[in-house]
Amino acid sequence: MFTSEEPTRFGISCLGSRLLAGSQELAHALHEVVDEQNISFVEAARTAGYASQEDLSSVFLKKQNYFSFIELHIEQGPILEQEGIPIGVVTAIAAPASIQVEFEGNGGHAGAVLMSARNDAGLAAAELSLAVEKHVLDSGSIDTVGTVGVMNLHPGAINSIPSKAHIEIDARDIDEERRNVVVNKIYQSAVQIAEKRGVRLSKFKIVNQDPPALSSSMIIKTMEDAAKQLNFDSMRMISRAYHDSLFMARISPMGMIFIPCYRGYSHKPEEFASPENIAKGVKRGSGDFQTAFMAGTKRASSTVGNVGGGGRGRSKQAEQTHEGPREDEETDGRPSRNSPPHFRSPQPPSPPRSVSSRAAIFSSFHPKP
Template sequence: MQDFSGYPIDEPPHSFISNSLSVDAQTLQKQIDELSTFSDTPAPSVTRILYSDKDVLARRYIKNLMGLAGLSVREDAVGNIFGRWEGYEPELAAVATGSHIDAIPYSGKYDGVVGVLGAIEAINALKRSGFKPKRSLEIISFTSEEPTRFGISCLGSRLLAGGEELAKALKTTADGQNMSFLDAARYAGYAKDQDDLSSVFLKKDHYFGFIELHIEQGPILEEEGVSIGIVTAIAAPASIKVDFEGNGGHAGAVLMPNRNDAGLAAAELALAVEKHVLESGSIDTVGTVGILELHPGAINSIPSKSHLEIDTRDIDEKRRNVVIEKIHESAIAIARKRKAILSEFKIINQDPPALSEKSIIEAIEAASKELNLTHKFMISRAYHDSLFMARISPMGMIFIPCYKGYSHRPEEYASTQDMANGVKVLALTMAKLSLQ
């Protein structure tokens, strides 16, 4: 009979939870608003850079909320923050969730934050419902998901996933003001007695599962009126730094044939990036020049140096690597044609894509169904800490709709209803996995 009923035998306890789950979306919204005030640029924009004073204040705010939720809090050497609710079988691998609270310059208040403050509210909701976890539940607030300060995205999760090379590289990494990573970390109270960051590494299967709640950062869920996105794969990001150099000179005095304008080389490469991405033939290939700087940067000086930072992604790693190769060839050809020097072409990272784990996908799907929330399977085109957590743990992601798909800008917005739905699905999914 049970084979045909559609209700597996462990259904009753979850139903009990899903009926009694109540999420306090107003408090969540208030916390999101409060956290957004720790910013280096005026509201509604948010700018919260790794290890800045505002970042330190925001971290304190998160640790305080974790404490109020009854979680035991620890931090590792780079400032990944862990809040743990001990299960009644604490020797079992825990179920983890989390996201990030850093924000790129002039961005919004929901990216990452929904997955940290929402996770705390999910735990609070589970506690209020009377649920008792078998496996422990953990919330992680990851250090520096955004690459703003040191050019390294998902710094915290990369290290957690055992980034040996990264741990080595960080000993000599510095920011744009030439402050070393370790000095910056110490300024914020981390990496106190050690240069060795391998203490951050977690073993494979340290967690039973990892789930990240996040705004979609794309328009699909909103356009289609779907409440929950279940991520099946995360696109593979790569980032590249390029420098051109020329002779510069006076904008009036140097005739056009005698120029090797580093700024025009950069402009051509930016357009070549777009061209190569469009040539891939897939809608899933994207490429962006988010940074383009000219030196000396005066209206009457021919640029003698230019610097570009390029981001390109795909759900197909091979196809993305073809784009990178073409960008490289264009950079060489442009420099040759313009008699400029391609003084740097550096691939900063070139990560493989990640697939979500079937068991986690199924748990999220079951939770959505129980909560009567519409859902769809989708691809994450933005990367997330989940991309790296997938290296050491079964992984899944929950997306919620956001206004027009806007992200990384002040207009970024998710409704309290959509956030409440996401928090409920997260809570129920964690509860399910906790009992497995």
Template sequence: MALRFSLLVLSPLFLLCCCHGIKAHKGGEDPTTIKTMQDFSGYPIHEEPHLPNSLSLLSVDTLSLQKQIDELSTFSDTPAPSVTRILYSEKDVLARSFIKNLMGFAGLSVREDAVGNIFGRWDGYEPELAAVSTGSHIDAIPYSGKYDGVVGVLGAIEAINVLQRCASGLTVANESGFKPKRSLEVIMFTSEEPTRFGISCLGSRLMAGSEALEKALKKTVDSKNISFLDAARSAGYAKAAPASIKVDFEGNGGHAGAVLMPNRNDAGLAAAELTLAVEKHVLDSGSIDTVGTVGILELHPGAINSIPSKSHLEIDTRDIDEDRRNTVIEKIHHSALAIAQKRDVKLSEFKIVNQDPPALSHDSIIKAMEASSQELNLAHKLMISRAYHDSLFMARISPMGMIFIPCYKGYSHKPEEFSSNEDIANGVKVLALTLAKLSLY
């Protein structure tokens, strides 16, 4: 869901609802049955949860929120305006402390799991019920911007602050203020970006119970041959808790001037040909929702006067239709085999790192977000996101929905990404009101 603008969107303020067992009342039931149910429960079964009038005057502290966004951007391994914050790096650890402090200042109880997912909870008056959670990530790929993911975490903390200001009873005179029935929780997910270990959404995958990933992480290393477990330990964590494809070709190296073209087994050309094949298969799918990217292409030995003896590619394929995406992956595999045979090189690896199905937002959460937008007089529309989000994996264990806000020219993963204070504040208001609605079920 996004506030209505013609631009692409950025900064998901994504929302998870763990409210299991919420069901719509079916019309046409016997009046006697309805009365019996009402007498037993003590509540009218047709009424929506009551929200106090104080929630009609939501106030977002935009200056403080922007200051927090700016301050968090200073925890970076590259100079401003870019942001680089890699999983378990020194800057990442400092940024995590910053987030935990903000959660504490908001009066949330803070805990952290074994891989660094951070949880800040505002206990409801029925804390034994499943919580309503919202959150995003703060890790950033090299030379990206300061808004992606960050708005979803800092904005979520501010949404809690907004509701707590309503809870204080200061917003509207003579009113008791808002109090959540279900606990509200802000989650900062570990490593949504796949930068360091090549696997996106590590924290949410593990929360969703990916045993295969947990086993794989015991053997996973980064580009400097540092294992995931060692990196986690160095950052103070005890243990490990889009379809991506890794491809390796092996050929024969040699001097660029000594080996004639007909006699070459060039692993670099095999990689280049497969790169073009990826584009062809994606376009041939016939859908604009199918995308493919060769984001990494490495040649060995990497000298201008040396024929590449090895090549390594990492391919990202995405689609809202799982079967169509899997067909593209199969065609890419067939092309890799054919290219290896034609160029007399060895296809030494074709490995699908992760191959995850799309996830659908839950109707009950969509309706709550739409109602909140309408009550705030904000234009909105339903939309599809083709990016990887932690919500993809949380949807496996809980109803899920996402809120998006506009950004400048649709820029993301680059220093120029930008969302205005007004758009961020509107997103926070929609999030706060949606959390309030869901927390009272």
């Protein structure tokens, strides 16, 4: 449904859903952003036959025109498989921030330049990478994570001191303020490291710094009710990976359904979701999940409190650091905090029949009647 959920050619994640959700900033930026071959987004789109007009804001969807936005996705983690639960009801999506950093030094011959005379951009990047880990751990929260997923050194030769280093950092958290504190500390470390090592901090760019998104409490309850009607066990979960739903929540009530994946593998060739679990994400036997969901939302829209029920499936609260908000809970817009999980040791799973199979992902709009 959307283009470029992953940050690929132009380094912008969830490009399609960001734009449809009304990001004026992105609409302007896409006229300037270029790929590694210095080709702009607009030029690439025009070459592919997609850009019929310069005003990208023309694709913005209007807010409140849709009753709900629901996305089915593999969990991308091991919890559902370990717990033997087929349905995860997502209560919130973490807030991501992406940062690009570049250091520049003098370079030189790896043998001829003495250690005391070096201005090594590569070592500056390595030191900042370790600083990212330190600042994340210093937050004191299991929900704060940071990753240096890209590191490029120039000229990239074993006998040459790096004269330029480029790294890309991903920092995310359920708590936006805590995430922003980490980002600020990373910047301070970059400045200090550059000064200490005699290199130039030529770039520190926050590519995106998005707020978290909460699932609609009505949708959470309705999905749990639908799972019970279909005799599915379910549990509430936090999504620490971000999805198109993070941005569609800006224009419509949002919810996500997670299904188990093999050993929690994702973004690697072994990623796999069984046809049985994919089917459970949509229906069971003659029971259609979407039919149950729509029936539940109609009841939820006219009844505040407990929605339907009566099925034999159990609904397990997520044994994670955060639970999603319940209808009767007072919240300040953030999920509540609990203790870290303690999971049972899983039995070794059988290898999947086809590890190359991708999990089914669907997004579904429900327009207002």
